[in-house]
Amino acid sequence: MPISPNSGPASGGNTVTITGVNLGGATSVRFGTKSAAITSNTPTQVVVTAPSGSGAVNVTVTTPGGNSNPLKYYYVGLPSEFSLSPAAGPVAGGNTVTIDGTGLSTATQVAFGANSATPTVLSDSEVSVAVPTGTAGSVEVTVTTSGGATDGLSYTYVDTPTVTAATPNSGPPTGGTQVTVTGTALDTTQSVAFDGTSAAFVVLDSTTLITTATPTADGGAGPGEIEVTTLAGTATVAYTYVAGPGI
Numbered sequence: 001m002p003i004s005p006n007s008g009p010a011s012g013g014n015t016v017t018i019t020g021v022n023l024g025g026a027t028s029v030r031f032g033t034k035s036a037a038i039t040s041n042t043p044t045q046v047v048v049t050a051p052s053g054s055g056a057v058n059v060t061v062t063t064p065g066g067n068s069n070p071l072k073y074y075y076v077g078l079p080s081e082f083s084l085s086p087a088a089g090p091v092a093g094g095n096t097v098t099i100d101g102t103g104l105s106t107a108t109q110v111a112f113g114a115n116s117a118t119p120t121v122l123s124d125s126e127v128s129v130a131v132p133t134g135t136a137g138s139v140e141v142t143v144t145t146s147g148g149a150t151d152g153l154s155y156t157y158v159d160t161p162t163v164t165a166a167t168p169n170s171g172p173p174t175g176g177t178q179v180t181v182t183g184t185a186l187d188t189t190q191s192v193a194f195d196g197t198s199a200a201f202v203v204l205d206s207t208t209l210i211t212t213a214t215p216t217a218d219g220g221a222g223p224g225e226i227e228v229t230t231l232a233g234t235a236t237v238a239y240t241y242v243a244g245p246g247i
Helices: none
Strands: 007-009 015-019 028-031 034-042 045-049 056-063 071-076 080-085 088-090 096-102 109-112 115-117 120-123 126-130 137-145 148-158 162-167 178-184 189-194 197-199 201-205 208-212 222-230 233-241
Touching: 015 056, 080 137, 080 148, 096 137, 096 148, 162 222, 162 233, 178 222, 178 233, 189 201, 189 208
Parallel strands: 007 071, 088 148
Antiparallel strands: 015 045, 028 034, 028 056, 034 045, 056 071, 080 096, 096 126, 109 115, 109 137, 120 126, 137 148, 162 178, 178 208, 189 197, 189 222, 201 208, 222 233
16 A cells, blocks of 8 residues: 555544655655655655544645645544444453444444454444453443544453252242242343243343243253353253142
């Protein structure tokens, strides 16, 4: 590319390299009507610090031999972030997050705290990115574009859940038993199921939730399990359906 990069922040200050022939002894480089500071110059290359500006401008190099043909350079406004979805996920990362905002078409990096990932640009108002590995807790999310970097959103890394007990751990095949499930990292629970059948639940805190057993699919007794799914994964614990007495 004869000019690299061919875009930058409206505030200027970034380094731009222009390549060509007969560029030695350059006396000025102009971005539209503004002059850029020349930092190095050879017969095939001029390196400058871009001035501030807006929109698309022509870049020309002036040497003792005259003016070069123009090259297009684009000033990019500072991006903004409006929303991030989902706003939490496993510490192992790998899940995809969508960020909505403005001025995102030149996004090159999304940082989740100290860890970065390369986004996929969907439009000027949306990018998606695979979340890098992190540690449990909230981190700031920063998007870097040609126009600069923006933050203001946060993402929460969640530990993988564990389930250690269900009390009681048995009940009738007709369901209806209130069960207290204990474990760790249960505060982002998305669903609870008894053998694949979704059940109502209430999260009390990160270690406890209460749910109501569902009936068995065939009305019969037997072993089963409770599946607790959070933003970071699924954990299970045994639950037994016990047939009622008969005489």
